[in-house]
């Protein structure tokens with residue numbers, strides 16, 4: 001399996017605090033069947049602007065340490081970028097690190113409490129620059145939790161969707177878990193990743209995901225699509241999401257009832 005979202009690099013953001021924790025996280029990842037992991041420290045404009053060269057250097061150091069300890073995991077460089085109107089300009093000025101430093105995929109996160117009015121425009125301008133934008137854990141956004149169908153607006157303009165395995169395990173609360181299931185079952189997910197931060201509660205656990213998915217879905221979301229990111233190949237946001245076709249009738253019915261409820265709630269909001 002390939003994990004495209006992690007905070008395994010030591011002492012750079014709110015993830016691993018030191019090298020020993022990073023090594024423990026790597027050992028857990030290997031035991032979970034992860035072979036490659038993209039390190040994606042947070043980048044927040046004018047707040048926590050992690051330096052791309054520092055990330056690349058820390059990735060090399062951690063890979064050396066893992067090889068030295070015979071831990072069979074390859075770390076690749078990346079960043080998780082908080083979406084602000086300045087992101088396209090920051091990219092043009094060479095401040096941002098794309099996934100695997102391949103100039104093809106950008107992992108971005110929305111604020112938790114809203115979908116900013118500029119979000120679609122910014123993603124559209126990034127697309128025009130030839131970048132594929134991956135939305136990190138949209139299930140944690142309150143507006144998407146209220147109406148997961150809003151993700152379609154992003155998918156329509158080419159954005160890809162990454163759901164957290166830990167959300168599906170319930171680590172981030174019932175509401176986020178329910179939204180994550182809804183996103184996957186409605187055919188709007190392209191990736192599942194760990195977004196691991198520690199060697200404890202938010203560790204790189206993913207194997208148990210097989211209980212939630214069919215074999216085909218797991219292959220697409222954990223292997224095939226992530227491998228395209230590593231190889232710099234394009235993914236069609238409309239065609240290459242898991243289509244939810246394997247889920248049972250009752251689950252589909254639940255998703256349908258939820259979507260009606262959500263639509264009503266949104267109407268009441270106006």
Ligand SMILES: [Fe+2]
Pocket residue numbers: 005006007080136195
């Ligand atoms: Fe993250």
